[in-house]
Amino acid sequence: xxxxxxxxxxxxxxYGPDILNGISLSVESGRAYCIIGPNGAGKSTLLKTVxxxxxxxxxxxxxxxxxxxxxxxxxxxxxxxxxxxxDRSLFPEMSVRENLVMGAFLEPDRGVVSxxxxxxxxxxxxxxxxxxxxxxxxxxxxxxxxxxxxALMIEPRLLMIDEPSLGxxxxxxxxxxxxxxxxxxxxxxxxxxxxxxxxxLACTNWAFLLDLGELRLEAASDEILDDPRIRELYLxxxxxxxxxxxxxxxxx
Amino acid sequence: MSHLIQVIILGLLLGGVYALMASGLTLMFGVMxxxxxxxxxxxIAACYVAFFLFRDLGWDPFVSLAVTMPLFFLLGMGxxxxxxxxxxxxxxxxxxxxxxxxxxxxIVEGLLSYVFTGTFxxxxxxxxxxxxxxxxxxxxxxQFYSSITSVVLLVALWxxxxxxxxxxxVRATMQNRTxxxxxxxxxxxxxxxxxxxxxxxxxxxxxxxxxLFPFFPARHWQWIAILLALIVLGGLGSLKxxxxxxxxxxxxxxxxxxxxxxxxxxxxxxxxxxxxLLIRPQGLFGHKARVG
Amino acid sequence: MTQVEKxxxxxxxxxxxxxxxxxxRVRYAVPAIVTLFLALLPLARPLIGQPYNYVLQLxxxxxxxxxMASSWNLIGGFTGYISLGHNVFxxxxxxxxxxxxxxxxxxxxxxxxxxxxxxxxxxxLVGLVTLRTRGPSFIISxxxxxxxxxxxxxxxxxxxxxxxxxxxxxxxPVESVKIPFYYAMLIIAIGSVYLGYRxxxxxxxxxxxxxxxxxxxxxxxxxxxxxxxxxxxxxxxxFVGAAGAIWGYSLSYLRPTIFFIIxxxxxxxLMVIIGGRGTVAGPAVGAVLLVTLNEVAVSQFGxxxxxxxxxxxxxxxxxxFFPLGVVGTLRDRGHLPGFLDWD
Numbered sequence: 005x006x007x008x009x010x011x012x013x014x015x016x017x018x019y020g021p022d023i024l025n026g027i028s029l030s031v032e033s034g035r036a037y038c039i040i041g042p043n044g045a046g047k048s049t050l051l052k053t054v055x056x057x058x059x060x061x062x063x064x065x066x067x068x069x070x071x072x073x074x075x076x077x078x079x080x081x082x083x084x085x086x087x088x089x090x091d092r093s094l095f096p097e098m099s100v101r102e103n104l105v106m107g108a109f110l111e112p113d114r115g116v117v118s119x120x121x122x123x124x125x126x127x128x129x130x131x132x133x134x135x136x137x138x139x140x141x142x143x144x145x146x147x148x149x150x151x152x153x154x155a156l157m158i159e160p161r162l163l164m165i166d167e168p169s170l171g172x173x174x175x176x177x178x179x180x181x182x183x184x185x186x187x188x189x190x191x192x193x194x195x196x197x198x199x200x201x202x203x204x205l206a207c208t209n210w211a212f213l214l215d216l217g218e219l220r221l222e223a224a225s226d227e228i229l230d231d232p233r234i235r236e237l238y239l240x241x242x243x244x245x246x247x248x249x250x251x252x253x254x255x256x
Numbered sequence: 257m258s259h260l261i262q263v264i265i266l267g268l269l270l271g272g273v274y275a276l277m278a279s280g281l282t283l284m285f286g287v288m289x290x291x292x293x294x295x296x297x298x299x300i301a302a303c304y305v306a307f308f309l310f311r312d313l314g315w316d317p318f319v320s321l322a323v324t325m326p327l328f329f330l331l332g333m334g335x336x337x338x339x340x341x342x343x344x345x346x347x348x349x350x351x352x353x354x355x356x357x358x359x360x361x362x363i364v365e366g367l368l369s370y371v372f373t374g375t376f377x378x379x380x381x382x383x384x385x386x387x388x389x390x391x392x393x394x395x396x397x398x399q400f401y402s403s404i405t406s407v408v409l410l411v412a413l414w415x416x417x418x419x420x421x422x423x424x425x426v427r428a429t430m431q432n433r434t435x436x437x438x439x440x441x442x443x444x445x446x447x448x449x450x451x452x453x454x455x456x457x458x459x460x461x462x463x464x465x466x467x468l469f470p471f472f473p474a475r476h477w478q479w480i481a482i483l484l485a486l487i488v489l490g491g492l493g494s495l496k497x498x499x500x501x502x503x504x505x506x507x508x509x510x511x512x513x514x515x516x517x518x519x520x521x522x523x524x525x526x527x528x529x530x531x532x533l534l535i536r537p538q539g540l541f542g543h544k545a546r547v548g
Numbered sequence: 549m550t551q552v553e554k555x556x557x558x559x560x561x562x563x564x565x566x567x568x569x570x571x572x573r574v575r576y577a578v579p580a581i582v583t584l585f586l587a588l589l590p591l592a593r594p595l596i597g598q599p600y601n602y603v604l605q606l607x608x609x610x611x612x613x614x615x616m617a618s619s620w621n622l623i624g625g626f627t628g629y630i631s632l633g634h635n636v637f638x639x640x641x642x643x644x645x646x647x648x649x650x651x652x653x654x655x656x657x658x659x660x661x662x663x664x665x666x667x668x669x670x671x672x673l674v675g676l677v678t679l680r681t682r683g684p685s686f687i688i689s690x691x692x693x694x695x696x697x698x699x700x701x702x703x704x705x706x707x708x709x710x711x712x713x714x715x716x717x718x719x720x721p722v723e724s725v726k727i728p729f730y731y732a733m734l735i736i737a738i739g740s741v742y743l744g745y746r747x748x749x750x751x752x753x754x755x756x757x758x759x760x761x762x763x764x765x766x767x768x769x770x771x772x773x774x775x776x777x778x779x780x781x782x783x784x785x786x787f788v789g790a791a792g793a794i795w796g797y798s799l800s801y802l803r804p805t806i807f808f809i810i811x812x813x814x815x816x817x818l819m820v821i822i823g824g825r826g827t828v829a830g831p832a833v834g835a836v837l838l839v840t841l842n843e844v845a846v847s848q849f850g851x852x853x854x855x856x857x858x859x860x861x862x863x864x865x866x867x868x869f870f871p872l873g874v875v876g877t878l879r880d881r882g883h884l885p886g887f888l889d890w891d
Contacts, residue, residue, distance in 0.1 A: 018347055076437075076444070078437055089438070098431065109428075158440075354687050359867065369853035488684075522696075523696060529688070534680075537680050
């Protein structure tokens with residue numbers, strides 16, 4: 005059985021139009037997925053709906069067969085789904101340590117919390133160096149690492165990351181992708197939205213192509229770029245003079 | 257010169273109480289982005305509770321804290337649950353909270369007026385007119401006790417926010433509501449609790465000012481205007497700002513009152529409000545993004 | 549038939565013009581008839597008989613509130629900036645005309661527009677400072693402004709302080725003294741509602757609504773939000789000031805407690821919210837409803853502090869359950885009669 009399943013899910017913001025239009029997909033445990041697609045396709049909306057920040061207007065979301073659609077975000081986290089938003093959503097006036105501790109807010113055992121913090125520091129030595137620095141004063145890359153580290157404080161069953169490389173310099177983004185690759189090796193179930201399609205596909209196994217709130221295509225990461233439908237969808241939208249392959253779908 | 261210091265001392269003492277009054281308001285705005293125009297009305301309502309406990313049961317206003325704080329805490333949670341969850345997702349949330357609490361203020365004022373009439377009241381404990389002499393300076397005991405109590409309560413609030421798990425959850429919600437949700441904070445529960453705490457602080461303030469200033473139902477407009485001016489100066493949503501703003505403005509108001517007469521003391525707050533809007537609209541400790 | 553767009557229902561937001569609805573002659577016929585009726589009313593003395601002065605006074609008050617509510621709607625409805633101290637302009641207008649009458653001998657019937665302009669200037673200066681911020685800070689500043697101005701007038705000997713000033717009586721025979729006040733208020737009310745109509749159908753109005761919907765997006769789209777907000781705020785002061793001039797004169801007395809109490813602001817806000825914030829007809833509807841309700845309540849139950857409670861309760865109920873007001877809710881459900889659809 006799939007870990008996460010979306011069945012005909014429709015959702016949108018406030019009283020605005022539907023962004024997700026009856027989308028159905030399933031996520032298997034242990035795999036890393038990348039969601040790609042043009043802007044406005046509903047990629048972030050998908051993650052937010054699963055995370056509980058948006059209520060699905062129609063359809064079902066099942067975690068291990070159990071419906072979780074419309075649940076409060078804190079209960080969604082309790083079920084093991086961790087969400088790292090596009091803007092990282094850190095606590096700007098709290099220190100790195102405090103942010104990490106907050107990441108484990110639902111964990112009652114303080115010993116477990118310290119242990120996990122230790123592991124996060126191993127994975128992100130930069131955070132250890134800045135353990136008492138206020139999150140709001142850190143650089144973009146450091147904030148992203150803190151956001152990821154914070155998500156790992158509860159050992160999620162499913163980790164959803166929205167545009168991890170957004171706003172980061174290429175070298176810094178590369179570090180983030182390395183970490184994501186490492187998480188893939190650890191067989192963590194990942195659901196990634198990434199605008200940098202090549203990089204995103206390179207650190208995942210499987211890809212979902214979204215457009216206009218629907219699932220258009222589903223394929224293995226290393227095969228999806230060969231699909232003629234992709235070429236049609238993307239290369240047709242590329243501006244003349246841009247390098248082939250770089251930033252496909254990047255018509256921001 | 258020593259006269260000026262005397263005025264400043266009085267100002268600081270009052271500032272402590274103003275800080276207590278403003279802290280509840282700040283908490284509500286910081287956690288839930290609610291501008292509670294009814295805060296002053298509830299403070300006055302608490303004054304009436306203290307007044308009747310004093311007059312009919314002989315309870316000292318400080319003792320009445322044991323009643324006003326829990327009572328208003330529960331009342332606060334009830335009011336929050338009744339009014340605010342239904343407008344939570346509204347795109348016009350900010351304005352709605354203003355209008356709702358405006359309506360609430362009218363209701364509370366009307367009820368207090370109807371039941372207690374517009375007579376000026378105040379509680380009259382024995383220490384209300386005493387003063388202690390330290391060197392060249394007089395420290396009125398009433399202001400002194402209320403100031404100490406305010407400081408104690410504010411310290412308790414600070415300890416709650418910085419040393420308890422729930423307090424962390426409250427601060428997290430104040431700093432980034434979405435982030436709090438995704439780390440597992442039940443923001444609905446935190447909001448209800450925070451509103452309750454804010455009202456409890458209003459209740460405490462009411463007990464304390466019942467012997468400092470005469471009160472009547474319509475007086476809450478002046479209080480809320482002063483408190484709002486104060487938190488805009490300090491920076492909306494900043495507790496530190498509320499305390500600093502309170503102390504600064506209370507001292508300034510004291511000086512103005514001393515120079516120009518007590519009628520003009522509220523002007524200090526209003527003048528400061530317009531001044532801060534002119535030169536630094538986000539307040540002393542506010543963030544640019546917070547404005548609006 | 550064109551579909552009417554679904555509006556935001558959970559908040560009293562601005563209402564966008566109805567696309568595609570035919571602008572038939574009928575919708576203008578009813579307001580025209582009503583206006584004609586109102587204009588001819590004072591001439592129907594023999595028909596009205598004994599309660600003539602009462603009827604006219606009710607008309608004066610009602611028209612005044614229509615004018616003030618429609619003006620408030622410019623800033624509080626179209627632009628989404630709630631002014632909780634708007635009657636500060638009411639007072640400024642009243643005192644300006646009153647002082648001109650006492651010291652220069654000019655009749656407020658003549659100086660009302662000037663009083664309105666003084667209010668506009670005041671609004672402009674204040675707006676320069678207070679409209680640099682958004683939402684909460686602005687609202688707080690309007691309350692502070694009201695209280696501050698009230699405090700100043702309360703302690704200013706020149707304007708009589710808290711005791712106020714007596715104004716010379718209007719030079720008209722007692723039995724028909726209310727007639728000129730009635731017509732003055734009628735003109736002011738028509739002016740205010742018409743201003744709302746023109747603003748709603750202008751590019752200026754579109755900019756205001758954009759600001760109400762999402763100020764950041766409006767700025768990004770190139771709208772000079774600060775200038776537009778200040779313009780709306782200043783404009784919203786004119787008819788309120790003019791109404792103040794006439795009202796003060798009609799009372800023959802100026803006093804801070806008449807003009808500068810929060811109760812007046814509360815009424816303005818309540819009327820617009822009940823009627824329909826952000827619509828053109830809403831404020832007028834709300835004003836008429838509330839004045840009628842007040843009259844009925846006072847005649848049945850007498851005036852008491854419970855009036856404030858009732859005002860608060862009505863506001864609460866409308867905000868929670870009918871945030872779009874009468875006109876807004878009717879439109880939302882597609883039942884809005886043509887003669888009220890002035891958007």
